[in-house]
Amino acid sequence: MEPELIQHLRNSLASSPRLRIGLGDDAAILHWHDREDLVVTTDLISDEIDFLLAEVDPRRVGRKALAVNLSDLAAMGAEPIAAVVSLLLPKRPPQGTTLELATKLYEGMLPLCEQFDCVVAGGDTNSWSGPLAISVTAFGSCGAAPPLLRSAAKPGDVLLVTGQLGGSIVGHHFDFTPRVNEARKLAVEGLAHAAMDISDGLLLDLSRMLKESAVSAVVDLPAVPVSPAAAKLAESSGKTPLQHALSDGEDFELLFTASPEAAAKLASEGLLGTSVTVIGTLVAGEGIWADHVGGKRLEPQGFLHQ
Ligand SMILES: [Mg+2]
CATH class of the missing domain: 3.90.650.10 (PurM-like C-terminal domain)
Structure with missing residues (x-):
């Protein structure tokens, strides 16, 4: 991940007692001592298939990338706990720079994280000559409740x-x-x-x-x-x-x-x-x-x- 983006995220990401080690190390460490189950889901959305980046505010795209995962956790009856975010960024976005695009994607995601008490534990970014793709993996737990199947x-x-x-x-x-x-x-x-x-x-x-x-x-x-x-x-x-x-x-x-x-x-x-x-x-x-x-x-x- 680019150093500027890491620094920006460190300043804007909320902390959580569940997150022992977050951004900046080689992997995140989550506290999971009080949970017996780990509900995991992942979803990939990309430009030209799930949205048109040229026509939409990137904040809405970032929000959607997380929201579809939270919807799948909900479908299991699980509460969201953490997410990791992988961004494959276009070298030449329709508007602004690649870093600005990444920052806006996160700006769309973070209010939803806060709303549902879901911490961003880490992620990765890369850039290439193709269109934007975002993969979010979300972790949750049903706690004492049985999952909804x-x-x-x-x-x-x-x-x-x-x-x-x-x-x-x-x-x-x-x-x-x-x-x-x-x-x-x-x-x-x-x-x-x-x-x-x-x-x-x-x-x-x-x-x-x-x-x-x-x-x-x-x-x-x-x-x-x-x-x-x-x-x-x-x-x-x-x-x-x-x-x-x-x-x-x-x-x-x-x-x-x-x-x-x-x-x-x-x-x-x-x-x-x-x-x-x-x-x-x-x-x-x-x-x-x-x-x-x-x-x-x-x-x-x-x-x-x-
Ligand atoms: Mg589903």
């Missing part, structure tokens, strides 16, 4: 989502709040059975959960919460707002199952501090079915990474 859905469960779906390309894919607090509450209070985050589209991600749990879902399509952005996109996309909500990627909301009793409480009492909507039920069998049109089978569609 995709495989824990059961027939009789109710299917729920947080927030509203679709149209994230309009801006939500940069600015979303990872559902860490909501997922921790679900995990710690034992309110959810299975859970995952929606990254590739509701139906595609739901099909993955169903496969892991070997169950089927009946989805109440009119109940699916459609975002205003999905409605706006539908004005010119040739798709309906609902189609956007079912298939658009990068909502980063939680998709989870719960007992009918827990689901009723979650949907009506605002227990999570975020809107929660019942969108279906789980039954024995396989596939995804729509009940409002007489049991039509829905084909999972969404964004498949190449």
Whole structure:
């Protein structure tokens, strides 16, 4: 890592009692004495695939690089603890210098770190003639709570989502709040059975959960919460707002199952501090079915990474 960047980060990174040795040595050392589990996730995002650096403030890119990882920790019911950040920087960025770009990426990341008490433990940077790529690896822990797994859905469960779906390309894919607090509450209070985050589209991600749990879902399509952005996109996309909500990627909301009793409480009492909507039920069998049109089978569609 460039000395100027290390110095800048040393001045701006918060310390944490969990971080025994941080930036400046050959490796970071974290205290993990009070934890039995280490939940690890990593995600790589790059220019021209996940964002267009020429058209967006690099701070939003940096924020997204961390937020997608926090969303995956949340999906497991884990609380974030630390992250390491690898930057592959373009030698000639669209604006400013390479160092300025790196600094702005971190400026986008750090407020989110603070918000979720996640310390940057270290990382690496390199520059090359190609486009920007950012890899973040995040570490977390479920503590005493059992992890939320995709495989824990059961027939009789109710299917729920947080927030509203679709149209994230309009801006939500940069600015979303990872559902860490909501997922921790679900995990710690034992309110959810299975859970995952929606990254590739509701139906595609739901099909993955169903496969892991070997169950089927009946989805109440009119109940699916459609975002205003999905409605706006539908004005010119040739798709309906609902189609956007079912298939658009990068909502980063939680998709989870719960007992009918827990689901009723979650949907009506605002227990999570975020809107929660019942969108279906789980039954024995396989596939995804729509009940409002007489049991039509829905084909999972969404964004498949190449
Ligand atoms: Mg995920």
